[in-house]
Amino acid sequence: MVNIKYIFFDIDNTLFPTSEFSELARKNAIRAMIEIGLPIKDSNKLYLMLLKIIEKLGSNSDQHFTQLLRELKIKNPSRYIAAAIAAYHNTKTSILPYPDVPSTLLNLREQGYKLYIATNGNAIKQWDKLIRLGIALYFQDVFVSEEVGIEKSKEFFDKVIVFLNIKPEECVMIGDKEENDIYPAKESGFNSIIRKDKYKKNQKSLANFIVSDFFNLLDIIKKL
Amino acid sequence: MVNIKYIFFDIDNTLFPTSEFSELARKNAIRAMIEIGLPIKDSNKLYLMLLKIIEKLGSNSDQHFTQLLRELKIKNPSRYIAAAIAAYHNTKTSILPYPDVPSTLLNLREQGYKLYIATNGNAIKQWDKLIRLGIALYFQDVFVSEEVGIEKSKEFFDKVIVFLNIKPEECVMIGDKEENDIYPAKESGFNSIIRKDKYKKNQKSLANFIVSDFFNLLDIIKKL
Numbered sequence: 231m232v233n234i235k236y237i238f239f240d241i242d243n244t245l246f247p248t249s250e251f252s253e254l255a256r257k258n259a260i261r262a263m264i265e266i267g268l269p270i271k272d273s274n275k276l277y278l279m280l281l282k283i284i285e286k287l288g289s290n291s292d293q294h295f296t297q298l299l300r301e302l303k304i305k306n307p308s309r310y311i312a313a314a315i316a317a318y319h320n321t322k323t324s325i326l327p328y329p330d331v332p333s334t335l336l337n338l339r340e341q342g343y344k345l346y347i348a349t350n351g352n353a354i355k356q357w358d359k360l361i362r363l364g365i366a367l368y369f370q371d372v373f374v375s376e377e378v379g380i381e382k383s384k385e386f387f388d389k390v391i392v393f394l395n396i397k398p399e400e401c402v403m404i405g406d407k408e409e410n411d412i413y414p415a416k417e418s419g420f421n422s423i424i425r426k427d428k429y430k431k432n433q434k435s436l437a438n439f440i441v442s443d444f445f446n447l448l449d450i451i452k453k454l
Numbered sequence: 455m456v457n458i459k460y461i462f463f464d465i466d467n468t469l470f471p472t473s474e475f476s477e478l479a480r481k482n483a484i485r486a487m488i489e490i491g492l493p494i495k496d497s498n499k500l501y502l503m504l505l506k507i508i509e510k511l512g513s514n515s516d517q518h519f520t521q522l523l524r525e526l527k528i529k530n531p532s533r534y535i536a537a538a539i540a541a542y543h544n545t546k547t548s549i550l551p552y553p554d555v556p557s558t559l560l561n562l563r564e565q566g567y568k569l570y571i572a573t574n575g576n577a578i579k580q581w582d583k584l585i586r587l588g589i590a591l592y593f594q595d596v597f598v599s600e601e602v603g604i605e606k607s608k609e610f611f612d613k614v615i616v617f618l619n620i621k622p623e624e625c626v627m628i629g630d631k632e633e634n635d636i637y638p639a640k641e642s643g644f645n646s647i648i649r650k651d652k653y654k655k656n657q658k659s660l661a662n663f664i665v666s667d668f669f670n671l672l673d674i675i676k677k678l
Contacts, residue, residue: 262585266585266590266591306577306601308577308578308580308581308598308601309581309585309590309596311578311581312577312578312579312580312581312582312584312585313581313585313590315578315582316547316582316585316586319543319547320547323540323543323544323547353530353532353536354532354535354536354539355536356532356536357532357533357535357536357537358536358539358540360536361486361490361533361536361537361540362540366490366533366537367490372533374532376532377530377532
């Protein structure tokens with residue numbers, strides 16, 4: 231039996247409730263546009279329009295609000311764009327980790343584990359989240375797909391293993407997405423733990439364990 | 455004698471101490487890069503390098519920190535860029551008006567004056583400042599050079615006068631810069647008031663009045 235030495239974490243919806251903050255940020259942005267005088271006052275209608283635009287342009291576009299105001303035929307939209315972006319960023323910069331995360335990370339470091347991030351996305355944006363969450367210093371290194379050169383996949387995890395010169399059987403990948411986190415890590419020889427909402431815990435997973443929080447993560451890792 | 459009806463304000467260093475916040479934001483950004491592990495720890499040296507880069511690229515570039523890290527030959531600079539930008543924005547989004555500003559704006563509105571902004575710069579950035587300062591709603595309209603189509607000049611003020619269908623002699627322009635605020639407004643027929651630090655109050659100005667704060671602005675405007 232091999233002991234786990236290296237623990238890899240995904241960020242979004244694994245270390246903090248990304249989706250909840252995104253929804254709140256968008257709704258706050260719409261409320262701010264109405265507050266500053268947007269002639270359309272129906273926030274539900276605006277939110278649904280915004281969701282369609284996000285689907286069309288992709289979530290990483292910075293043109294969501296510009297496009298919304300274009301579709302609303304608003305002239306001189308700067309005041310509304312500024313209000314939306316300020317409210318959006320105020321919310322996005324106030325992100326908090328899941329309550330079980332900071333103490334778990336500290337505990338794992340105390341126990342001698344090496345901690346890493348394995349995440350898809352833009353390197354600066356993903357680093358920004360770690361810094362805002364106040365947990366960046368817990369990680370020995372951070373692997374973002376943009377810098378690794380490939381999205382999370384068997385190749386991604388193979389590259390990480392070679393770079394760190396470690397064995398995959400000494401590693402565990404912890405994430406929320408079967409297709410991005412569990413499956414490719416498993417293909418590369420990692421152990422894996424999936425984080426799922428409580429009410430989804432009965433769904434099947436290829437992961438070694440399913441958890442809904444990290445309060446017992448140390449015990450679970452010791453069982454691997 | 456004509457009474458003043460319309461009051462135009464510049465934003466930067468007129469409604470809040472822009473330069474002080476910019477300096478603090480840059481210094482906080484450098485401290486954040488060091489906190490997250492930048493191998494160069496001399497914050498004074500880094501600040502001077504940054505100032506040179508800002509001078510070279512212009513203050514509106516978004517590449518200041520990227521360029522700094524390039525000159526420092528830092529590999530995988532995302533963590534430092536993210537830390538710098540987060541600290542910079544945290545400071546920039548915490549801007550506060552000069553203490554005399556909000557009560558003065560409210561008082562002027564109560565007295566029946568119409569308030570406007572006349573500012574150079576990017577429309578969204580200038581709106582962002584008004585929103586962060588919590589004073590956007592005081593203004594009937596906001597004229598930003600980007601949207602007016604020309605930087606503050608006689609032509610800028612002439613255009614504003616035509617757009618609002620008002621007389622320049624019923625207007626006063628209040629700003630901190632002789633060349634951007636006072637001279638061109640005067641050329642267009644406006645009255646003008648310049649805001650200067652106390653220790654610079656003895657310098658000459660083409661403005662009708664020199665003030666170091668707005669606590670007596672109402673009385674001064676009544677004298678025009």
